[in-house]
Amino acid sequence: MLTDADEAQALPGRRTTRPRWVTDGGLETDLIFHHGVDLPGFAAYPLLETAEGRALLSQYYAGFAQVASRAGAGLLLETPTWRASADWVVALGGVRSDVRRINLESVLFLAGLAENLISDGVSPGGAAGFDGSGRGPDVRVCGVLGPRGDGYIAGDPTSADEFGDYHWAQIAAFAQSGVARVTAYTLTTVAEAVGVVQAARAQGVAVAVSFTVETDGRLPDGTPLGEAIESLRLQAAPDDLLVNCAHPSHIAAALTPEAAWTDHVTGLRVNASRQSHAELDDAAELDEGDIVDLVTEHERLAARLPRLDIVGGCCGTDVRHVAALWGVDV
Template sequence: MNSALLPHQSDILFLTDGGTETWLEYKRGQKLTNFSAFHLLNNDQGAAALREYYTAFARIALSLGTGFIFDSLTYRASRDWGDLLGYSKDALAEMNHRCLALYRDVAADVGLAPEQVLISGCIGPKGDAYDLHQTLSAAQAQAYHAEQIETFVAAKADLVTALTLNSVEEAIGMTRAAKDAAIPVVISFTIEKDQRLGSGETLGDAIRAVDAATDNAPAYYMLNCAHPVDFVPALDDADWTRRVQGVRSNASSLEHGILCQLGHLEEGDPDELAAQHRDLKLRFPHMTVFGGCCGTDFVHVEGIARAILGLSDA
């Protein structure tokens, strides 16, 4: 771990990457079995695409003087997804280590200063992010996710980020596993068109429930895999909103189920997306983490960063 402050500990703007999997599939023609990106490190073409991807974002952070959180590649590098791809427990742990090593190599190659860089071990849901047929208790989630989290600790990650969560119970389990491993954890929920989690809770209720069950253990919360037109109405001026430190937005406002079945990349309007994030930052100045999710890449994230940084120049 390095000595860089986490986003909730400073006013520094931190960027993240964008929609890793959609960029790899539609912009670089990479086949992602089970929507898993980490295994691309095993072939030269895939590894080159991943290096190109993270390098582009790191250069934006360098040129704009922001921090950068390396994230997302290990989203489906947990036990069940690894089993589907034929990885043993040890081989899967090695892949998680290699992903974080790639981040460090890119940061060094680009020339980012240590205080600009955070290495995040990304975890995703045990099952599909939009499938609620399998109910996971907090205890089951804790036991399941502990393995990958402990691997991140061994690889000296700075924090753990749990993306695209639609279950309070799984969020509680993930948080408890990270707390036991003594590593900061970020919980990022996703919401549907009705401004609720797939499991039915409002965003405020979900955050309050996780905080209550874990003694406010998450370092902060985020939103991802939703568009501003859908998630902004879910935010208000209550105390829980202060716990939301940032967002990773989709490029399009189409429903999740439709996006998954399109068969083509939906990139939306990057300029409009940037303006929406500028307005979000104006309304919630405490938010300091911004990146992208499905359909976005470095073009969207650079536009968002420039729009936000323009506020300080006004």
């Protein structure tokens, strides 16, 4: 029988090193189902407006800092702004000019958390700095974008330029704030990904994009994941490329023996549930999945992603799931 090391050597492209960055889990589902918080439009950014909301967010992120500390990894603090673009802000009672303020405030909030972690040199769980030196952990604040429309349904065809124009204001706020990068999560089309990358490049900010897939490994608009990745790279290659809001087995459905796209994926933020997007949308109760199954399927998928560098969770996951993915206790 081959050992893990033998297998990695025998199969080119198999992962042999550990990811470097912990990020968080399913922020919105955690808040709704575990803390009873009402989030109209699935928007978490309104919590920044109250002391109670900020305390809840601080507690949420602290758990993932503890995971990073125990895993000996860096921490990506990603803003609670998945719904903080113009259409969503207006739908929730704001005005378009609020976009800049909301996103700047979200960065300032997380920068304060990061400063505390770094200056203390101690994680919220009491462990020493990630390298054992007593120095603070490596923490980076990143700005989060969401899709213009529904994260599970591809809307009417829109050009990359139109998407770039739409996301411009939110990216501009992040660029002004000095975030390490911006990441657009749960994208359903190549055109929106291209638009985001082009807008970020024009404003001089590093950019990552993350596609979501259905149970068959295709984007919600029907594009195979590998085809979407190759098309994006040809038109506007991002600095990092992730897949999120799908169970590892759904992402693995896109795998073939010669799947070249696996060389370009640098991050995974997976769902705990094996349910489809449609089933999750209709669910009245949270499906937290089977953590053992999640870890097993994640490891199988990660073994095929030689550049995997970022690991976190998405819908239905919380700090327990992300800790399990990193093989640590919380």
